[in-house]
Amino acid sequence: MKYILLLSLILLSGCSLKTAPNQWQYKSANAFSSYTKNFLSDNQILAENDLNRAIEHAKKSADLTQLATIYLGECALNISVGIDDTCDKYKNIQELMHNKELDAYHSLLNKSLAKSDIQHLPQQYQEFALALLDKNFSKADKHILSITKETSRLLCASLIKNSLEKNTKKSIIETASYNGYKKAVLFWLKETLKDASSPHEMENIEKKISILESEL
Amino acid sequence: MQYNKMNFTVGLFMLSLLLLLLAFIFFLLEEKGTFEKRYNYHFTTQSAESFSVGMPLKFSGFKIGVIDDISLLEDGSVLITFSVRKTNAKWLSQGSVLLLIKPLLGAAHINLYSALDSPPLQDGEAIPIHISDNINDLIVKLQPVVSKSLNVLNSVDKITTDLADENSNLKQILKNLNIFSERLANDKSLLTSVTGDKTSTQNVIKSLNETTLILKDVKKITSDISEITKTLKQDIINPSSSTIKEMHIIMKDIKNKLQTLDATVKAVGGYDKDLVELKKQISTGLQKSNQIMDKVDAIMQNENNSKVELP
Numbered sequence: 001m002k003y004i005l006l007l008s009l010i011l012l013s014g015c016s017l018k019t020a021p022n023q024w025q026y027k028s029a030n031a032f033s034s035y036t037k038n039f040l041s042d043n044q045i046l047a048e049n050d051l052n053r054a055i056e057h058a059k060k061s062a063d064l065t066q067l068a069t070i071y072l073g074e075c076a077l078n079i080s081v082g083i084d085d086t087c088d089k090y091k092n093i094q095e096l097m098h099n100k101e102l103d104a105y106h107s108l109l110n111k112s113l114a115k116s117d118i119q120h121l122p123q124q125y126q127e128f129a130l131a132l133l134d135k136n137f138s139k140a141d142k143h144i145l146s147i148t149k150e151t152s153r154l155l156c157a158s159l160i161k162n163s164l165e166k167n168t169k170k171s172i173i174e175t176a177s178y179n180g181y182k183k184a185v186l187f188w189l190k191e192t193l194k195d196a197s198s199p200h201e202m203e204n205i206e207k208k209i210s211i212l213e214s215e216l
Numbered sequence: 217m218q219y220n221k222m223n224f225t226v227g228l229f230m231l232s233l234l235l236l237l238l239a240f241i242f243f244l245l246e247e248k249g250t251f252e253k254r255y256n257y258h259f260t261t262q263s264a265e266s267f268s269v270g271m272p273l274k275f276s277g278f279k280i281g282v283i284d285d286i287s288l289l290e291d292g293s294v295l296i297t298f299s300v301r302k303t304n305a306k307w308l309s310q311g312s313v314l315l316l317i318k319p320l321l322g323a324a325h326i327n328l329y330s331a332l333d334s335p336p337l338q339d340g341e342a343i344p345i346h347i348s349d350n351i352n353d354l355i356v357k358l359q360p361v362v363s364k365s366l367n368v369l370n371s372v373d374k375i376t377t378d379l380a381d382e383n384s385n386l387k388q389i390l391k392n393l394n395i396f397s398e399r400l401a402n403d404k405s406l407l408t409s410v411t412g413d414k415t416s417t418q419n420v421i422k423s424l425n426e427t428t429l430i431l432k433d434v435k436k437i438t439s440d441i442s443e444i445t446k447t448l449k450q451d452i453i454n455p456s457s458s459t460i461k462e463m464h465i466i467m468k469d470i471k472n473k474l475q476t477l478d479a480t481v482k483a484v485g486g487y488d489k490d491l492v493e494l495k496k497q498i499s500t501g502l503q504k505s506n507q508i509m510d511k512v513d514a515i516m517q518n519e520n521n522s523k524v525e526l527p
Contacts, residue, residue, distance in 0.1 A: 025522035030513035032524045053506050054524070069524040076527045105526060122526065151527035 025066060028057035032070055036151060039077050040181035064093055068102055076109055080154040082161070082187040086110065111159065124152050137163035144168060150175055154184050166195050186212055254299040256284070257337065259314060259345045264294045266316060266324050266347075273298055273314075275328040280304035283326075298326075309334040314345040320354070 020026065035050035051074060058067040068090055075087035087106060094103070104120035107113045108129060118129050124147050131140035137160055144160075145168060147153040157164055157172045164172075169192050176184035189209050196202035245251065261267070264286050273281040281300035289295050300308065312330040326345070337343065378384055 022522060026514065027510045029521050029524050031510065033521075034509075034513050034516075036525075036527065049506070049509070053510065056506075057510075058524075066524060069526060073524055073526050080527060149527075155527050 024057045024060040028054050028066055028070070031057060032073060036073070036077060040081070040151070040154075040176075040179070040183050042182035042186075064096055065099060065102070068093055068097065068099065072102055072105055072109070076105075076155055077151070079109055080151065080158045081183045082158060082191070108159070122152075124149055125156070128156050132160070138165075141165050141168050145171060150179055150181075154181070158187075161191055164191075166192070169195070182212065249301050249303075253302045255302065255305040255308075255339045256297055256299045257308060257339075257341060257343050258295055258297045259343050260289070260293045260295055261345055261347075262293060264288070264296070266318055267294075267296055271325065273300065273326045273328060275304070275307045275330070280307055280328070305339075306336060307332075308337040308343065310337060312337060312343055314343055316345060316347045318348065 031050050031054035035047050035054055038047035038050055051070075054070050055067065058064075058070055071089040071093070072087060075085045075090060078085035087109060090102075090106060094106070100117075100120040101122075104113070104117035105122070105125075107117050108121060108125060111132075113129055113133060115133060118126055118133070121129055128140050128143045128147070131137070131143055140156070140160055141164055144153055144156045144164075147156060153175060154172065157168065169188055173185060173188045173192065176188060186209060189205055189212075193202060193205050193209075196205060267283060267286055269283055269286060271283045272279045273283070281298050281304060283296055283298045285297040287295050287297075307328060307330055309330050309332065311334045312328060315327045315329060316324060317327055318324045379386055381387070
């Protein structure tokens, strides 16, 4: 009798602690989300740790979609702050799966998009991709400002950085500044430096960059 | 509606938990015998010394009861009451005897000796007690041994005193032996008396003389050898000895250096192990902190998304 009582006690205490079996997926997604913020905020060490954790959790499953998405996300973030990235990590595992959505996204990143890929892109990129495909940069530029997701806006802007209008760049800097995305702010400040119309403006931008880059 | 249902479920869970906890405590106390009836017995003794409240009562080495009360009676004797649990009352029977054990080492306790075939002792009845004092018993047993040892020591003392006396028989025998050996050495006729023949005595003396001559020759040879070894010592042994001494110093120095090196190598080996251990511990620490960070991420981001969100 007493053993049954003890067992019931343990079972009752433990019944509220059940967790989903695919914890690795949740942990991986959360870690990547944290990576996105830390990377853009220029918290290098934390970002590195977040990415490693995201990859580590994703590698707990034979389904490599999560891992491929992380690799692609890492590549996209690099591109969005002006770092050259050819998404080699993704390419290494691309042939192990046939994910049209990821392939389309990859095509967008390396600017090799085909018309048939557009339907597989996330909703917020579709119109921008169409304009890009038509080489209508002015339309693409306008469309960037209508994208609500900040990271997507940063990515699109960096994909057409040489054709971007000055006001759009200013808007991008404001968005990045508001969110504390130091890496993106610095990248776009350096980009606006190319468009500076006067030495005074150039001096101001340089001063801002120098302040942001200095330690304490 | 759903909130009420959740409230009810939580309430039911808490109520079940409380009931289970109470039942658990009840069974625990019951198992400890808290609710069980206790049987009281008593005995009287001349002194309360060596007894105390809470003192255990043992049967076959198992604790079956404790002393509950000690009180002084009008006639000067001491009444001691003890109790046992219902399950242990069967060990106390008519004719049972208690024995207070005071061991040389350890605390005093009471042992119960029972004839299990006898009818059981009723609640509240008296039981006789005997006291076994191990220390006093030991002293009583040791007393005859000590007195015998004293006798032996007295006898040894007497013998040694007799032997030391100048007029003792042993001393006389030793003196006589001394006189005899002196005469044997100086007097030829005594030697004859030992050999039993004069010619033999002459031969012995002649042999002794020849031995003396031989010994003289041997002495001369050894002095010659000594001369030769002196030369050897000067020409060969001394230089060799100094070289060996130098070699010894060098070898000693090398040995010391090797020992130092050995200690260094061992220490380095130890550090290597320490480093591996440290690395392991750091890795474990990192893993643990990563697990915490996973949990913090889950709380902070307040997201239930299992898919990675692309920029």
